[in-house]
Each structure stands twice: as C-alpha cells, then as structure tokens.
Amino acid sequence: MADLVYQRVISALQQQINQGKFADLKLPNERVLAEEFNVSRSSVKKALNSLIQRGMIFQKQGAGTFINPLYLKNRPMYNISGDNVGVTDMYQKDGQHPDIQVLGFKVLPAKPEIQEALFLEPGEFVYEIQRLRAFDDQPFMIEDGFVPVKLVPDLTEKMIAGSLYNYLQESRNIFVTRSFLTISADVSNKQDQKLLKLKPVEPVGVMEGIFFTDRGTPIEFSHMRLHYKFMRYNTFTALN
Amino acid sequence: MADLVYQRVISALQQQINQGKFADLKLPNERVLAEEFNVSRSSVKKALNSLIQRGMIFQKQGAGTFINPLYLKNRPMYNISGDNVGVTDMYQKDGQHPDIQVLGFKVLPAKPEIQEALFLEPGEFVYEIQRLRAFDDQPFMIEDGFVPVKLVPDLTEKMIAGSLYNYLQESRNIFVTRSFLTISADVSNKQDQKLLKLKPVEPVGVMEGIFFTDRGTPIEFSHMRLHYKFMRYNTFTALN
DNA sequence: TAGTGGTCTAGACCACCGA
C-alpha cells in the first residue's frame, strides 16, 4: 500500500497537517520537502497535487504552499470526500460506520440504462441491492445499487449487510476509488418519508452515478436518496 | 492562453474527441501522442490528467486510454462543471447565458464568517450582491454573494447585472478557476417559493462556498439556492 | 532580487493487460 514514493509523502504530510505541525499554515517549499523525504521534486509535486485535489492545501506561485483553513473545519457528519482510503469511508460519523439494513437483494438481467453505465453486454446479469443506512436510529440514505454478477460472482446477502467495498478491498484486493456522480434534489415520495422519517414537505437529496475500481472498471451503478439534512457533499474544483 | 504545451494538447484532444475522431472510444497511446504533438510524454500525461479530472476520459493500465461514453451524454440543462474556460460558464443552456436580475447591492463590513472564508482582516469591507438568475421566464437560482471591496474597488451595479467573472476576466485579467463548494438540499422558504416559482412542498438545492482566482486568492463567498429541478451537479472523483 | 511554484524534457524501469 505505502510502497509508492508519492504515497509515502502523502501519508506523512497528511499526518503532519492533522497533527497541526504547520501552525502558520505554511508548508516547506517543494525543494525542501524533496530533500526531507529524499525523493525527487516531481514526486513531491505529485503528492501535493493529491492534497490539493482534496482541498487540504493550496498553492500560490511565488509564495508557497498553504493549508486550507476551511479544510480543518468543514468536516460534516456524513460526508463524502474519502479522506485517504477509498469510497469505503464515504459515510462516517466520528469514525463509526453506519448500520445497514438490507431491503432487497436479487439477480436480474441488466436494463439498457444499467448496461450502458456499467459497460455490459446485453443479457448480462446484475445484482440489485437495496439498502437503508442509518446512524443510531436515524436513517439517512436509501440506496439502490447494481453490481455486475461476473465481477463478484460469490456475493451473498451477508456480505452486503456490511460494507461491500470493504469486502472487495480486504478479500479481493479490489479498490473502489473513483466515482462519477450527479447530485440533485427532489420532493420526497411516500417511501422516502416512511424509510427516512421525513415529513411530507421535507425533500431528499439525490445522488446517482457510477463507481469505478482503481483499475478503471465500473463496478456499481447506484441511485441514492438521502435525508436532506444529512446530504452534504464537498467539492473542490480546479479547472484547467 | 494557449502558449503552454500541455494546454495545446488539451485543446487539441478536446476538439478531436468532440468531433468524434475516436470512433472506437480509444485514444492513441501516450508515447504516440507525445510524438504526434512533438512534446514529452510527461506533458501528454499532464494534459490527459486534466481530461480525466473532467470525466472525459479514463485510463486502464496495460490497456489504454478511453473516452468516457457517459461524458458525451450527461450534459444537463444547467450544469456546473466548466468544460474548458472558467467558472464563467457555470450556468449555460445551449451556450446561452442566463438573465440576471439584481435584487440587492451594497457595501458592508465583513461578518466573521465571511472574513474567515475570504481571508480578510476584521473591519474590511465587502460587497453584498443579491441576484436572481433565470432562463427565459424560469428563475432557477437565488444568489447571495460577498466580494472583498479591495479586490474590485470599482464595482458597479451595472457590472453585476452581467457576468461578474466575465468582467474580471476581460477587463482585469483575473480568472476565477477554483471553487470549494458544499452541496446540500433544504425545504423551500417563502422567499424561495416566490422568487423561484416553487410550490410549498418543492425543495431547493443549496450550494455554498468559496471561489478562488487562478492566483489562489479567494474572491467570493457565495450562498446559492436553486430550483430543485435545475440543480444538477456532476462530479468526477478520483481518490489518491 | 531571492524564494518559490510552474512547466518541460529525456529517459529509465516496473506492473498490468490481452492475445
């Protein structure tokens, strides 16, 4: 895992930042970091770039590398940003994983929409996995996911009652590290209201999209409806 | 603008992709591209990386570089992804810019929350800019933005009735190219319902965050409430 | 003007995919 040079640098910097080592919010310059870690400046740049993507730091040409003060504060209860590991840690609350209730689990031929999203041939089968996630007694997400059978032929109901991605990671060495999501909002329907404990006027957040493994293979198409108070998506966008 | 090597490569590839040059969705390999464009492989990698960030393409080790078929389809009416230029083009519909109605425009001392978000000293002044954006007769966004006076001392009401970012770009050579946003949903309030023509049960999408210039300077803190049907945020996330 | 990030090159070796 950490046998890559730039990964080592990422981890080290992340730790140092979280420990508050850089009180003035300024990191050493790239050349110094390269020497400290005994790596090339390119590798330092690659590592810093990763932290920039996450919104942890930002750079200013001619001035230096700085910690984003907002990053340290903006840690919502249930967020999606994947601090370090993978999408595994998408939904967390103080490091605690949510409870999962399985609402439905079956195998069916992929509908055209799903076929396309997951790059499947007509007639290929997918699991449909319907789950409800909750923290303590507050449900916050209804999830309707589709996973190609051929990618995980041995999936069982027990496995999906836990974290599917954790299973893939630990038992199969498949890491889910990319996603392509569309985020929107919607009026809640009867089912939403019942499952998420919502009043009729209260809306849901909707997230829909595809998750990819670190090898670029699409592994899940998912449609998620979230309690509006618990949807909080942070993005950091750098164009160009 | 396009005097950078990797920018040249980005533009060229983007054009070729949109023109459908790669019918099989597969791009030439990195070494070939490097030769074609007469640049180093590193520069090709940097350009490809940019396209990956935008979700246009993805790579598979040992196999090649491929166009994301979803990218070509997922072009919502009002989206936020900034294809190429800057945040300028955030809200577009068939290349048409929205109508803007100015609801309020004044100068006031920055509140603590705003101070922090924009890295201001206590007592510094900000413009508060309240606007309503619409396409044709359908309003879709209420915007409450704060911009440091010292960054744009000569701002007038006329300028904000158009695109502020366009003005900054064309007249001041300031490019707004980064954002740090939090996306959520909320029940609509009376004002939302009136301005956005919503029924009481219909929700709003909420986007709040900071925009940065290409120099890393925070230039606007913005709170946006959107008609739920017109909020569609696409993200492509690659962890690590 | 010195410090710092931005860009760019040339080349080496590794890891993975598919035929």
Added chain:
DNA sequence: CGGTGGTCTAGACCACTAG
C-alpha cells in the same frame, strides 16, 4: 510476450510574489 500506463529521477528554465 509486446503494448501500454504508472512511477520516478535529475535537471533546466520560466513566472510570479514579496520584502
């Protein structure tokens, strides 16, 4: 096995910021 992306290095020069 050949093709392809992934990682990594060493070094050069440019562009911007700040004192």
